[in-house]
Amino acid sequence: MGKGASPDEDWNTLQEEARQHGYAMGARLHDVAVPASTTYLPVARVGHGVYTPPWERPGWREAERLIREGFADGVIVLDRHNLSSADDEYYAVIKRLGEQHQAFVHLVVPEEPAAPT
Numbered sequence: 001m002g003k004g005a006s007p008d009e010d011w012n013t014l015q016e017e018a019r020q021h022g023y024a025m026g027a028r029l030h031d032v033a034v035p036a037s038t039t040y041l042p043v044a045r046v047g048h049g050v051y052t053p054p055w056e057r058p059g060w061r062e063a064e065r066l067i068r069e070g071f072a073d074g075v076i077v078l079d080r081h082n083l084s085s086a087d088d089e090y091y092a093v094i095k096r097l098g099e100q101h102q103a104f105v106h107l108v109v110p111e112e113p114a115a116p117t
Contacts, residue, residue: 010078011028013078014076014078014108017106021106023106025076026066026071026072027062027063027066027072029063030059031052031057031058031060054084054089054093064097064101067097067101067103068101072103073103073104074097074104074105075097075103075105075106076105076106077105077106077107078109079107079108079109080107083105093105
């Protein structure tokens with residue numbers, strides 16, 4: 001979900017992006033890679049990181065199943081952080097979709113270019 005946006009606003013944004021690019025949206029799946037700093041477990045009464053990599057989240061597993069079984073050609077997400085904020089995980093997801101499934105990831109908010117070194 002985008003910062004400050006409601007789930008309906010996010011779905012509308014994704015739907016409009018899909019329409020503009022000629023994609024037909026099939027399934028609407030939702031999972032969140034929760035940042036450790038905002039997750040609290042009431043049992044322990046202490047802030048704990050509960051981060052789940054994309055391939056362990058139910059929504060992402062369903063997206064991969066739909067792609068693997070030929071029901072989808074790719075995924076559209078708001079930004080790269082909807083997949084993972086960790087570079088290695090993010091690029092692993094893209095590589096896996098491309099190499100194993102010939103599928104795509106479309107970002108509504110494009111990646112920021114790397115700063116020159």
